[in-house]
Amino acid sequence: MSSSETLAPRALGILERLVAFDTTSHLSNLALIEWVEAYLADHGVASRRVPSPDGLKSNLMATIGPAAEGGVVLSGHTDVVPVEGQPWDTDPFKLTEKADGRIYGRGTCDMKGFLALALAAVPDLAARPLGKPVHLAFSYDEEVGCLGAPDMIRAIAAELPRPAMVVVGEPSNMEAVCGHKGIATFRVTVRGHEAHSSQTQLGISAVMEAVRLMASLSALAERLERQADPASPFTPKHATLTIGQVHGGTAVNILARECVFLFDLRCPPGMDPEAVLADFFAEASAADAAMKARFPQAGVEIARRSNTPAFAPETDGAAEALARRLAGDNGPRRVVGYAAEAGQFQQAGFSTVICGPGSIDQAHQPNEYVERSQMERGAAFMARLVDWASADG
Numbered sequence: 001m002s003s004s005e006t007l008a009p010r011a012l013g014i015l016e017r018l019v020a021f022d023t024t025s026h027l028s029n030l031a032l033i034e035w036v037e038a039y040l041a042d043h044g045v046a047s048r049r050v051p052s053p054d055g056l057k058s059n060l061m062a063t064i065g066p067a068a069e070g071g072v073v074l075s076g077h078t079d080v081v082p083v084e085g086q087p088w089d090t091d092p093f094k095l096t097e098k099a100d101g102r103i104y105g106r107g108t109c110d111m112k113g114f115l116a117l118a119l120a121a122v123p124d125l126a127a128r129p130l131g132k133p134v135h136l137a138f139s140y141d142e143e144v145g146c147l148g149a150p151d152m153i154r155a156i157a158a159e160l161p162r163p164a165m166v167v168v169g170e171p172s173n174m175e176a177v178c179g180h181k182g183i184a185t186f187r188v189t190v191r192g193h194e195a196h197s198s199q200t201q202l203g204i205s206a207v208m209e210a211v212r213l214m215a216s217l218s219a220l221a222e223r224l225e226r227q228a229d230p231a232s233p234f235t236p237k238h239a240t241l242t243i244g245q246v247h248g249g250t251a252v253n254i255l256a257r258e259c260v261f262l263f264d265l266r267c268p269p270g271m272d273p274e275a276v277l278a279d280f281f282a283e284a285s286a287a288d289a290a291m292k293a294r295f296p297q298a299g300v301e302i303a304r305r306s307n308t309p310a311f312a313p314e315t316d317g318a319a320e321a322l323a324r325r326l327a328g329d330n331g332p333r334r335v336v337g338y339a340a341e342a343g344q345f346q347q348a349g350f351s352t353v354i355c356g357p358g359s360i361d362q363a364h365q366p367n368e369y370v371e372r373s374q375m376e377r378g379a380a381f382m383a384r385l386v387d388w389a390s391a392d393g
């Protein structure tokens, strides 16, 4: 038997190391990756990088146990959201446990806590013959649109004997979560033609054109709300569309040369964001043509920034069944409002579940913390996973 009593303190020691690496998404994560590589090598586990195109960041994959089909992938992201402008009471990159049983630090719950638990299981996994492989899959750039994982998921699908399932350790209070919405984000750039604001016949205001387009998105958002599927398990039930940022114009009396706005569309599983936006795209392209007819440099350009697929509850999902067994979770089926890499793994054909320590309520917040009791539940999960993967398990 592997013991969660030894696994929990080991995980906290690892968490302290992981939190100390500032892996805010815009920075390199390579120092953390090197540390993990060395840790794995110390336990005789080989690992392989799947680097970012610019080489400044990397995913990391490793397999413990037999090169055989089946087994499980433990997946988590190494990046964290920024601390800038947040009022922290402690050093966000120094793990700090307080008397209330809360362990503070950036990434403690989202989601270095899970990475630490997975790594803490490695000595126990490496010390005994395994009947099924346990794969580690650590990504970069999750927090900026799940950008790093797709290359690694392709590598897992192409290079490994097919794993049976994937556990994504996003914070879920160590309960099994079996669905999330997808997120597609877009940047719309409207270029006008500057002129004195009294001479509207001599120019095009990019802001005025952008307002028209934003009004149709606003109408679309209302339509999506009215079209909500009453059976949807999500809160809110419908697809949501919001414009999060607008920048445009230089002065009140100048027809604006440029206006840029960003919007995100979050669709429940089964809804295609491109189809939802088809009419809007057609409208934007008509506006683009009309503007170019007056001024060739004017127009509307739409760029997709990210597209994270939705994660749909599975019928008889193997991953959900395993996570429930290891977590001792007999509760109702749950879905969450945030998006993660679970949809990407599922899209690649893997049975997937989300299960990790901590609450999403603490994620991205100042004074982010994970409760010690959550890390202990996570350690018990990993100890049972070691037994499950063992040849005699």
Ligand SMILES: [Zn+2]
Binding pocket: 077, 110, 111, 142, 170, 171
């Ligand atoms: Zn996360």
